[in-house]
Amino acid sequence: xxxxxxxxxxxxxxxxxxxxxxxxxxxxxxxxxxxxxxxxxxxxxxxxxxxxxxxxxxxxxxxxxxxxxxxxxxxxxxxxxxxxxxxxxxxxxxxxxxxxxxxxxxxxxxxxxxxxxxxxxxxxxxxxxxx
Numbered sequence: 316x317x318x319x320x321x322x323x324x325x326x327x328x329x330x331x332x333x334x335x336x337x338x339x340x341x342x343x344x345x346x347x348x349x350x351x352x353x354x355x356x357x358x359x360x361x362x363x364x365x366x367x368x369x370x371x372x373x374x375x376x377x378x379x380x381x382x383x384x385x386x387x388x389x390x391x392x393x394x395x396x397x398x399x400x401x402x403x404x405x406x407x408x409x410x411x412x413x414x415x416x417x418x419x420x421x422x423x424x425x426x427x428x429x430x431x432x433x434x435x436x437x438x439x440x441x442x443x444x445x446x
Contacts, residue, residue: 324359324366325391327437330380332356332371334434338413339369345407346393346441365393380436390430390438397443398427404441405429 329335336358343349348360348367356371371377383389395401405419408431416438417430428442 321364323364324368326359326368326370327388328372328376329369329433330372330377330435332369335369338434339367341411342407342413343367345404367391382436383438388437390440392428392440392442395441395443398446401427401429401441401443 339358339360340350343360343362346362348362348365351359351361351366353359357368359366359368361367381388395404401419405415408415408429414432415429416432417428419427419429421427425445426442427444428440430438430440432438
């Protein structure tokens, strides 16, 4: 029987490639990820085993923002080293004007996180398990 060893990558479609490239470029630079490839209307970043790609949505897809609650993507969580990194991420998001939807806090026992939106309304999270 086949076994999954890890999640290799996530790919999302975006309504405005250049705007999302700036948003994710700044975010991933802050989080220590580097560009792994860029191909016209697609770009991907990596850090170890984590890979994240954006692609330009087609004409029909560009007409609407993502709505949390639709079938499909709900949110994507980046596991950070410690609570300080979560706090630093929130400060970065505030400086860059990103929309924070749930501020830094302990959402479950030993689960510390901040939740925010990308330019298309896709929900992202920076989190850490433990104290």
